């Protein structure tokens with residue numbers, strides 16, 4: 001009976017600020033779990049929950065040595081978590097900036113994206129490997145190495161020339177920044193994730209890596225399979241066709257979708273050119 005009274009006492013003493021407090025914590029926990037779901041962090045979280053259960057069991061069963069070990073390990077564990085989750089934390093902070101006042105203002109336009117897609121299709125057909133990265137909010141210069149500064153207009157011809165094998169700039173990635181080809185031959189951080197497909201090599205790992213650590217969007221053309229993929233938020237989207245590629249890039253880079261009128265006009269122009277070529 002006294003238990004019921006004390007429970008009632010607790011319930012009646014709950015104020016609006018307590019409800020708000022619980023609500024905020026629930027939202028943070030929800031987004032944290034959503035953010036970690038399917039990542040390396042998820043497996044670590046499951047491991048931590050297991051250790052927590054062992055610690056609680058040790059406490060309940062009075063297993064002094066085990067309890068002592070756990071209590072002394074927690075403080076080191078907190079520091080270890082910051083080190084282990086460093087990429088996730090960096091990505092999270094970058095994302096906060098993306099949603100805030102520093103919202104990405106796109107200097108990339110439809111022409112630039114179409115030129116990049118045209119270059120990728122050309123290279124995919126001929127199995128020329130390439131890696132093109134679009135910078136968004138996060139400055140990529142802190143994440144890349146060995147780059148050669150170009151600061152050139154984006155054109156499909158220049159992109160194809162850069163990635164043509166046995167030329168000095170073909171290795172590494174091209175970085176598109178503020179609507180320009182800012183750098184070529186840039187080396188990017190490789191992902192360490194074990195959640196990516198088995199047959200993925202270093203070019204793809206570099207594309208996933210930069211999208212994991214920053215908010216950049218990376219386009220990869222596979223030299224082996226002639227397949228085009230997009231990497232964003234540490235995930236890779238493979239086997240996209242031209243329409244899927246264009247739609248995704250327009251959306252990710254803050255460019256409006258083409259209107260039905262524009263699609264029809266392009267289609268008509270293409271057909272006209274084909275007729276002209278045939279006659």
Ligand SMILES: Nc1ncnc2c1ncn2[C@@H]1O[C@H](COP(=O)(O)OP(=O)(O)OP(=O)(O)O)[C@@H](O)[C@H]1O
Pocket residue numbers: 129130131170171172173186187188189190199200201202203204205206221222223224225
């Ligand atoms: N850290 C890096 N940053 C940027 N580019 C890289 C990096 N590491 C490797 N590359 C590029 O990837 C090329 C090697 O690709 P590799 O064959 O290992 O990858 P892949 O993902 O299997 O791609 P593909 O399907 O094109 O063969 C290198 O020649 C280099 O141009």
